[in-house]
Amino acid sequence: MSSLTKLMISPHIHCGRSTGGIMRDVLIALLPATLAGTLIFGLRALLVVLVCVAACVLFELLFNLITKQAQTVGDLSAAVTGLLLALNLPVNIPIWQCVVGSLFAIVVVKCLFGGIGNNLVNPAITARVFMLVAFGSLAIPAFPVDAVASATPLAAEQMPSLMTLFLGNYGGAIGETSTLALLIGGIYLLVRRVITWHIPVVFIGTVFVFSFFMEGFDAVRALSMVMAGGLVIGAFFMATDYVTSPATPWGKVLFALGAGLFTCLIRYFGNYPEGVSFAILFMNILTPYIGRWTRRKVFGTGGDK
Amino acid sequence: MARYLKGIHVPHRKNTANKPAVRMDAPQTVTIPMAMHIGKPATLAVKVGDLVKVGTKIGEANGAVSANVYASVSGKVNKIEDCLLSNGATAPAVVIESDGAMSVDETLAAPTVTDRQSLVDALKESGIVGLGGAGFPTHVKFDVDPARIDYLIINGAECEPYVTSDTVTMLTRGDDMAYAIETIARCLGIGKVIIGIENNKKEAIAAMRAMAASVSVCDVQVTSLPSVYPQGGEKVLVYHATGRVIPMGKLPIDAGCVVINCTTLATIGAYLRTGMPLVEKCVTVDGGAVAQPQNVIAPIGTSIEALFAFCGGLKEQPTKILYGGPMMGITVPNADAPVLKNTNAVLALTEKEAKLPKTTACIRCGACVNNCPFGLAPAAISRAYDSRNADELVELAVDACMECGCCSYVCPANRPLVQKNKLSKQFLKEKRVKEANKQ
Numbered sequence: 001m002s003s004l005t006k007l008m009i010s011p012h013i014h015c016g017r018s019t020g021g022i023m024r025d026v027l028i029a030l031l032p033a034t035l036a037g038t039l040i041f042g043l044r045a046l047l048v049v050l051v052c053v054a055a056c057v058l059f060e061l062l063f064n065l066i067t068k069q070a071q072t073v074g075d076l077s078a079a080v081t082g083l084l085l086a087l088n089l090p091v092n093i094p095i096w097q098c099v100v101g102s103l104f105a106i107v108v109v110k111c112l113f114g115g116i117g118n119n120l121v122n123p124a125i126t127a128r129v130f131m132l133v134a135f136g137s138l139a140i141p142a143f144p145v146d147a148v149a150s151a152t153p154l155a156a157e158q159m160p161s162l163m164t165l166f167l168g169n170y171g172g173a174i175g176e177t178s179t180l181a182l183l184i185g186g187i188y189l190l191v192r193r194v195i196t197w198h199i200p201v202v203f204i205g206t207v208f209v210f211s212f213f214m215e216g217f218d219a220v221r222a223l224s225m226v227m228a229g230g231l232v233i234g235a236f237f238m239a240t241d242y243v244t245s246p247a248t249p250w251g252k253v254l255f256a257l258g259a260g261l262f263t264c265l266i267r268y269f270g271n272y273p274e275g276v277s278f279a280i281l282f283m284n285i286l287t288p289y290i291g292r293w294t295r296r297k298v299f300g301t302g303g304d305k
Numbered sequence: 306m307a308r309y310l311k312g313i314h315v316p317h318r319k320n321t322a323n324k325p326a327v328r329m330d331a332p333q334t335v336t337i338p339m340a341m342h343i344g345k346p347a348t349l350a351v352k353v354g355d356l357v358k359v360g361t362k363i364g365e366a367n368g369a370v371s372a373n374v375y376a377s378v379s380g381k382v383n384k385i386e387d388c389l390l391s392n393g394a395t396a397p398a399v400v401i402e403s404d405g406a407m408s409v410d411e412t413l414a415a416p417t418v419t420d421r422q423s424l425v426d427a428l429k430e431s432g433i434v435g436l437g438g439a440g441f442p443t444h445v446k447f448d449v450d451p452a453r454i455d456y457l458i459i460n461g462a463e464c465e466p467y468v469t470s471d472t473v474t475m476l477t478r479g480d481d482m483a484y485a486i487e488t489i490a491r492c493l494g495i496g497k498v499i500i501g502i503e504n505n506k507k508e509a510i511a512a513m514r515a516m517a518a519s520v521s522v523c524d525v526q527v528t529s530l531p532s533v534y535p536q537g538g539e540k541v542l543v544y545h546a547t548g549r550v551i552p553m554g555k556l557p558i559d560a561g562c563v564v565i566n567c568t569t570l571a572t573i574g575a576y577l578r579t580g581m582p583l584v585e586k587c588v589t590v591d592g593g594a595v596a597q598p599q600n601v602i603a604p605i606g607t608s609i610e611a612l613f614a615f616c617g618g619l620k621e622q623p624t625k626i627l628y629g630g631p632m633m634g635i636t637v638p639n640a641d642a643p644v645l646k647n648t649n650a651v652l653a654l655t656e657k658e659a660k661l662p663k664t665t666a667c668i669r670c671g672a673c674v675n676n677c678p679f680g681l682a683p684a685a686i687s688r689a690y691d692s693r694n695a696d697e698l699v700e701l702a703v704d705a706c707m708e709c710g711c712c713s714y715v716c717p718a719n720r721p722l723v724q725k726n727k728l729s730k731q732f733l734k735e736k737r738v739k740e741a742n743k744q
Contacts, residue, residue: 005626007638009724011710012631012654014661017717019668075665117666247671296680298702300540300553
């Protein structure tokens, strides 16, 4: 026997995880929130989701075709961006805005910067912020088509009850209202080791502590501030985006602390009722520096690890 | 600092751990290269037509870091040919046609070892090199001021998947190991010996504890370590066994330790008792393509093809044939390649076993950083290498990389991370040489 076998440098085995597998897990983890959004806001919520996902995938497909690059839609990251964008939009958003938002997320924020792994900021969040600023009140759930699609309770005088906030039967973006559904998905991501606890726990914890002080040491009010608005979906699904958050545990803690503080600053002292998206976007931009500051100490180069 | 460094959980696949090693008959021919160790190749000591016996010296160590080479079968030197080494260089190899008798060279005699110098001389004569895979001449490790040695550490971690030849050694050659420990401890005045074994080898741990109890000249401890790859990495083992950190670019002796592999230790013991130099090797023959996986005691120079034939042949065409385990093993081009001194396993991997996913873009998930035992940032190193940024590579301390491959194993984009680390180290080395030449 002298037939040649493959000559390759080690290692010769692999753990089997893939980008596509991770993105599939994120999609699975967002199913409960999608389902809850559909139940709470009706079938139009599902339409928004389908349009955003289809548009994001299509734009990435077309971009790769036009620029003659390897096709990357198979890694499902465009689908994740589309789903996250949809879940951050109000149910009554005009469909054409969904398409424009998807175009912005995929082509401008992601593909033009070099595609997956090279975007500076999270595509879904940036698109949401873009829509908020560009289309003004349209993107903020300000004109209710029915009772439940009202503005985020953060803008209201009277907060819904904790149970209502937990289950999600109140106004807000499609996927952000049901804390229960988001927690189920978040725990799934933790169990599957797609994310670690650092960002969600520190982000949410920071907002809770800050709100606790601002609300005059009222734990119930502070808990309401945590569950209302986009904090839970942001902390579990948007701030944990690998590309735009630091890799090391300490980096994640610093990132989440900053995001939590900015969220509260905007909520309590800013012009917008909600600050999660802005806060994450802000920390996205700082991520390369946080990564540098929180590099692990290399074994054998002096001092501790 | 953490009690244990990070690492990864690799599949164990220790299919051959519970089967005794089987000694194979003399193959028809053996091909013995002069370079089976780190350092200069040995100088040929025979010519075509010479008659040799088992243990006849056929290669003479060339300089301080080199090793003697011995005939592993009795017979006639058939030819001397150039042999391609895994680093791409070539070295002469002696091809011996076996007479089938395996008659032993009468001149062999147990060495007289009384002190450090006679121990080093004996080890130098024995041709023994690091048998765990590195192939570093063993005598060099002991050729130091004994006052610098606080610990003798025996590496029985065997953290690579499939490989069980060290386990089999620990289960069956406790006598040789005890003899070697006693002699080394006496000659060098070493008070503490630590044997590090992964906790998935309960029987080996029990066997080593029994062996340790029989040694009286020094304190021998058996440490059960987590089965986390790369537990057998020298710097990892020293840290886990003693808490000492070997600085980047330094050797175990700089942390007061001498580390030797358990099979190397057993081979030392056998040599000190009988005078039989390193002529045969216990090799794990496994992988999905092998019909009857088992540990085989084979003469050095036996072709991989003969090993496979002894193990019932191949069930299917392997995609890759490896020296060593799948995490750090080296592929060989075909089955004509011989068993070397430092071959602890020969694996014939099927297409399914050796299948690697497609390489895609880095998604900055941090898996490489968070799984690196030494805290390196492989993805950042790759980017720095791609732009040939030497300053950044130094800043990222790429020279600390032990090339264990955890980063590549866990990368969901299957990026060539450890591969780029190796290239980066080579790049820095060449750059330093160039700069030194300029001045």
